[in-house]
Amino acid sequence: MTDNIIECRSLTHYYGKRLIYENLSFGVPRGRILGLLGKNGTGKTTTINILSGYLKPRSGACYIFGENIQEMDPRTRQNIGLLIEGHIQYTFMSIAQIEKFYAPFYPRWNRAAYYELMDKLHVAPGQRISRMSCGQRSQVALGLILAQNPDLLVLDDFSLGLDPGYRRLFIEYLREYAKAENKTVFLTSHIIQDMERLIDDCIMLDYGRILLQKPVGELLDTVRQYTFTMTAEGPLPEDERIYHPSAIRNSGEFFSFLPEEEVRRILDAQKVPYAGLESRRVGLEDAFIGLTGKY
């Protein structure tokens, strides 16, 4: 067994006859924050549901803290903080009541962590959760997970409904907390700028497979957006190391991990009529769109 907190081996999942992905394997080492990125419908929530044991994959297995999730001891499960799309069950309770309700379930309950976040919420302590806005409810759900004080946090679409200020606050808080306490975090979000501030590693899911898994720093140091001018009618490059070449009128672009000399060799060999080839570094959002395509 490796030192990974999460270890997924050869996961294959279908809904009915529809393949979602095949042979998906990845690990998340202790103390890392990993973001799962993928377009709509690539299987992020499916992966979170498999990880949390709600969904049994067609084949393959997932181990957390070295235990197969399908046969996990409930005491091990206490050590996983799970957020599924901001969901809170007992919405008839108030902020104070729900804290009292959850506390006895968790031996390491950290009330201060909950109230530290709740103090930033502008609602009366007695207000029922059912009368709060969607974003406020998400904030309560996140506060409850932090209070649980688990070694692993699994957060599906944690930014759902949160406004930019609170997202920033939560991201900074979570990153500080995870690093200081050596927590492991596995999360998804559609807001990639948030991911860029938060995560150490990313997995990009494409339909049916993992496109890449890398530390974010390494990804951004190596991926480049290339732009060029098409000087005549002609082909766009075709090579699996050149991602999503496109041209609008005579402006061409693609993304690649290859150095410029290599890219030029490919363009010359394929008789692409180009001039003014330039490459530039990009942020995580542009890298994501460039590598997975714009639909």
Ligand SMILES: Nc1ncnc2c1ncn2[C@@H]1O[C@H](COP(=O)(O)OP(=O)(O)OP(=O)(O)O)[C@@H](O)[C@H]1O
């Ligand atoms: N219970 C189900 N039965 C049948 N198909 C499903 C079920 N749940 C999800 N799907 C389909 O499986 C695919 C993957 O869904 P999933 O929710 O995992 O994607 P996602 O990457 O989380 O998407 P999004 O970014 O939109 O949240 C989608 O095409 C979805 O329609």
